[in-house]
Amino acid sequence: MTGPGPFGRHPDAIDSVADGPPAVETRPSRLRSLPWWIVFIIGILYFFLPLLGTFAFSLRAQPLFSAYAIVTDDPQFFATLIYSFVVGILTIIVSTVLIVPTAYWVRLRLPRLRPYVEFITLLPFVVPPIILVFGLLRTYGSGPLPLAGSDFGSNILLVAAYTVLSLPYMYRAVDTGLRAIDIRSLTEASQSLGAGWPTILWRVIFPNVRTSILSGAFLTLAIVVGEYTIATFLARPAFGPYISLIGGNLAYEPAAVSLISFGLTWIAMGFISIVGRRSRTRLQLTGAH
Amino acid sequence: MARSERRFTFAWAGVVPFVAFALLFLVLPTFYLFTNSFKNLQGSPEANSAYGQLTVNNYAHLATPNIIDAYGASIEISLVTAIGGGLFGFLLAYAVIAGGLPRFLRSPLMTFSGVASNFAGVPLALAFTFTLGASGILTPFIKGAGLSLNIYSKTSLELAYLYFQFPLMVLIIAPAIDGLKKDWREAAENMGATTSQYWRYVALPILTPSLLGSVILLFGNAFGAQATAFELSGGTINIVTIQITRQLRGDVANDEGVGYAMAMGMVVIMALSIAAYSFLQRRSERWLR
Numbered sequence: 001m002t003g004p005g006p007f008g009r010h011p012d013a014i015d016s017v018a019d020g021p022p023a024v025e026t027r028p029s030r031l032r033s034l035p036w037w038i039v040f041i042i043g044i045l046y047f048f049l050p051l052l053g054t055f056a057f058s059l060r061a062q063p064l065f066s067a068y069a070i071v072t073d074d075p076q077f078f079a080t081l082i083y084s085f086v087v088g089i090l091t092i093i094v095s096t097v098l099i100v101p102t103a104y105w106v107r108l109r110l111p112r113l114r115p116y117v118e119f120i121t122l123l124p125f126v127v128p129p130i131i132l133v134f135g136l137l138r139t140y141g142s143g144p145l146p147l148a149g150s151d152f153g154s155n156i157l158l159v160a161a162y163t164v165l166s167l168p169y170m171y172r173a174v175d176t177g178l179r180a181i182d183i184r185s186l187t188e189a190s191q192s193l194g195a196g197w198p199t200i201l202w203r204v205i206f207p208n209v210r211t212s213i214l215s216g217a218f219l220t221l222a223i224v225v226g227e228y229t230i231a232t233f234l235a236r237p238a239f240g241p242y243i244s245l246i247g248g249n250l251a252y253e254p255a256a257v258s259l260i261s262f263g264l265t266w267i268a269m270g271f272i273s274i275v276g277r278r279s280r281t282r283l284q285l286t287g288a289h
Numbered sequence: 290m291a292r293s294e295r296r297f298t299f300a301w302a303g304v305v306p307f308v309a310f311a312l313l314f315l316v317l318p319t320f321y322l323f324t325n326s327f328k329n330l331q332g333s334p335e336a337n338s339a340y341g342q343l344t345v346n347n348y349a350h351l352a353t354p355n356i357i358d359a360y361g362a363s364i365e366i367s368l369v370t371a372i373g374g375g376l377f378g379f380l381l382a383y384a385v386i387a388g389g390l391p392r393f394l395r396s397p398l399m400t401f402s403g404v405a406s407n408f409a410g411v412p413l414a415l416a417f418t419f420t421l422g423a424s425g426i427l428t429p430f431i432k433g434a435g436l437s438l439n440i441y442s443k444t445s446l447e448l449a450y451l452y453f454q455f456p457l458m459v460l461i462i463a464p465a466i467d468g469l470k471k472d473w474r475e476a477a478e479n480m481g482a483t484t485s486q487y488w489r490y491v492a493l494p495i496l497t498p499s500l501l502g503s504v505i506l507l508f509g510n511a512f513g514a515q516a517t518a519f520e521l522s523g524g525t526i527n528i529v530t531i532q533i534t535r536q537l538r539g540d541v542a543n544d545e546g547v548g549y550a551m552a553m554g555m556v557v558i559m560a561l562s563i564a565a566y567s568f569l570q571r572r573s574e575r576w577l578r
Contacts, residue, residue, distance in 0.1 A: 036388030043381045053420030105303035120311045126559045128513025130530050131552045135318025160314040222407045228516035243411045258412040269403040
């Protein structure tokens with residue numbers, strides 16, 4: 001230790017993220033962080049090389065950027081993208097309507113049920129998309145509720161399956177959001193002002209967890225818009241299957257679409273970090289791969 | 290008495306929509322796979338006199354070399370990418386949080402990681418094909434270095450999985466690294482501990498549950514992945530999710546029961562890993578508050 005005694009650096013310790021390990025051998029600090037720089041650079045390379053490769057590949061199309069022009073001229077491109085986007089929005093709505101009241105109610109009135117509800121929200125990790133769609137197709141392929149038999153029914157199944165995928169993120173986000181506010185006092189205050197449950201939920205609880213819902217929502221959107229497995233087996237005209245289709249049929253255009261899809265993920269994540277700055281919600285991210 | 294009883298039933302009603310949804314679209318489909326995995330579904334009812342009868346033969350069937358290979362490959366790929374991605378992700382997160390790299394790198398790294406951990410499935414597979422495939426951008430350099438990489442191989446798939454594995458590790462391990470208090474290191478150093486002693490007796494014991502738990506989560510993340518593998522290998526690689534895909538598409542001999550048993554095998558492995566993850570997560574929260 002260069003400086004003072006045990007508590008010499010204490011004020012710094014509050015901000016432990018700020019400047020790495022304490023200065024034991026501060027002098028060759030440049031040299032000490034060299035291995036970390038190498039790690040960082042490898043990470044950056046791993047991250048960008050496939051993207052640069054894809055971009056370079058898309059430029060092989062003649063004339064330059066024609067791959068992008070062809071793709072954006074394809075009506076299927078926008079049709080599938082809009083379809084997936086709409087499904088994403090519907091998923092977010094269903095997921096929010098299911099989870100916000102449930103998480104609120106469990107915290108307020110049924111705290112003993114919390115582990116069970118949490119358990120249910122973790123189940124989608126146990127049942128990966130391929131298994132989920134397998135079960136959905138067999139359960140609703142025939143029998144009393146043959147949803148998979150019609151377009152409309154398949155759309156319902158798709159939104160339902162995506163809602164299932166969103167449960168872990170949405171629940172975590174909303175539950176952490178609720179932890180930060182005093183729902184008991186808010187509820188009692190609203191009740192004493194004569195508000196009913198719908199009013200409390202819509203005008204008091206909802207606005208208070210809006211940022212949490214938003215970060216969960218963008219994550220859901222990022223997962224849903226490029227999702228392939230479930231959409232394919234439900235035979236939906238979604239963006240994921242579209243990318244795969246042109247990936248098999250065209251040369252350079254798929255590279256363009258992959259990059260566009262990457263850009264969309266980036267936008268969704270950008271929104272999360274903007275929204276997240278204003279809330280303390282920390283989301284754990286795993287997608288449907 | 291009567292009033293509190295009514296409130297009791299009313300309180301339960303609050304979680305009914307959520308539970309009903311989970312039952313309909315998550316539990317029931319999984320349960321369908323479970324029950325039917327114990328039925329003889331070989332061939333058709335006309336040709337098979339034992340059709341529909343209870344049996345455990347479907348599970349015995351999992352012992353055929355082809356299916357054992359698939360499970361083996363799935364487990365191998367998941368282990369390699371979980372340990373490799375976990376190790377590198379940890380180093381990368383440590384580099385930026387505590388390794389003395391400039392502080393402003395942290396936020397972009399987190400956003401990158403959010404994007405990359407969600408950039409999976411078809412676009413990721415295409416990006417790797419365009420970069421490392423037969424006519425990929427980097428392929429000439431790899432060949433020039435005297436190496437060769439078959440894009441349909443396990444190694445390629447592992448490289449592609451690592452693209453979302455190590456960023457996921459960065460995201461889930463960052464809070465644990467944040468939680469390593471500077472005071473602990475200073476206390477250790479004041480008592481004369483060397484860096485390696487600090488790691489061996491202080492940091493690693495504290496981080497171990499988080500590290501293990503995160504690696505297990507990565508394992509599950511890779512184990513359940515389907516879209517990336519299917520797109521990258523064109524459905525030729527023999528892993529469990531692809532086997533189930535073939536069952537679903539009706540590409541294989543008509544024995545649905547075996548498909549259900551395979552699905553249940555996956556569910557069991559996923560359940561074990563998630564259970565281990567939540568157990569370790571709870572243990573690590575003791576220190577990292």
